Amino acid sequence: QQQVKQSPQSLIVQKGGISIINCAYENTAFDYFPWYQQFPGKGPALLIAIRPDVSEKKEGRFTISFNKSAKQFSLHIMDSQPGDSATYFCAASTTPGSARQLTFGSGTQLTVLP
Amino acid sequence: KAGVTQTPRYLIKTRGQQVTLSCSPISGHRSVSWYQQTPGQGLQFLFEYFSETQRNKGNFPGRFSGRQFSNSRSEMNVSTLELGDSALYLCASSLVPGSTYEQYFGPGTRLTVT
Numbered sequence: 001q002q003q004v005k006q007s008p009q010s011l012i013v014q015k016g017g018i019s020i021i022n023c024a025y026e027n028t029a030f031d032y033f034p035w036y037q038q039f040p041g042k043g044p045a046l047l048i049a050i051r052p053d054v055s056e057k058k059e060g061r062f063t064i065s066f067n068k069s070a071k072q073f074s075l076h077i078m079d080s081q082p083g084d085s086a087t088y089f090c091a092a093s094t095t096p097g098s099a100r101q102l103t104f105g106s107g108t109q110l111t112v113l114p
Numbered sequence: 115k116a117g118v119t120q121t122p123r124y125l126i127k128t129r130g131q132q133v134t135l136s137c138s139p140i141s142g143h144r145s146v147s148w149y150q151q152t153p154g155q156g157l158q159f160l161f162e163y164f165s166e167t168q169r170n171k172g173n174f175p176g177r178f179s180g181r182q183f184s185n186s187r188s189e190m191n192v193s194t195l196e197l198g199d200s201a202l203y204l205c206a207s208s209l210v211p212g213s214t215y216e217q218y219f220g221p222g223t224r225l226t227v228t
Binding site: 034036041042043044045046049089091101102103104105106107 | 118147149156157158159162170172204206216217218219220221222
């Protein structure tokens with residue numbers, strides 16, 4: 001019930017291409033869906049986040065698409081660059097009372113070839 | 115503005131020992147969460163602290179504990195270390211729990227148990 005399933009596990013894209021990472025969830029109480037980017041030796045960095053009342057959010061080359069009925073959301077990276085090579089995590093959280101925890105997907109290792 | 119800082123960055127301990135990790139949140143942030151990251155289990159929520167009180171706890175044994183000080187700095191302690199406790203321990207801070215959703219992660223403490 002609390003899981004977030006992420007795919008693919010790894011992704012190789014040519015420079016300039018579109019990278020697409022998908023996540024699915026079961027818990028309909030989730031009300032916040034962030035994506036994090038993690039480089040080796042670093043902590044995850046918040047990339048972009050969406051609430052379930054919108055179907056799409058775009059920030060620069062990064063877009064989240066959200067399908068509430070299918071309980072799926074995805075990250076699209078347009079014009080992918082070698083510097084985007086990192087591990088990407090989707091996550092979801094609820095806000096029971098005033099406490100909150102993030103449930104993370106298993107991660108996608110993205111490699112962008114020059 | 116300085117980010118989340120964690121000390122030490124690397125730690126090697128022996129089975130059966132105990133360890134204390136420290137986290138200083140972003141200035142003004144009052145909520146601190148801890149996560150464990152391993153290749154097998156991914157990112158898993160440990161606990162969240164706000165106003166020196168544990169607000170939420172993940173599914174970890176009682177060997178894992180934490181506390182928060184009046185200046186919002188937090189420590190986590192792991193007693194009777196096991197080989198499986200080897201992981202990257204991440205601290206994340208946010209302004210307050212619930213009212214804002216952005217969590218910012220520190221670089222982590224890499225704990226190796228031998």
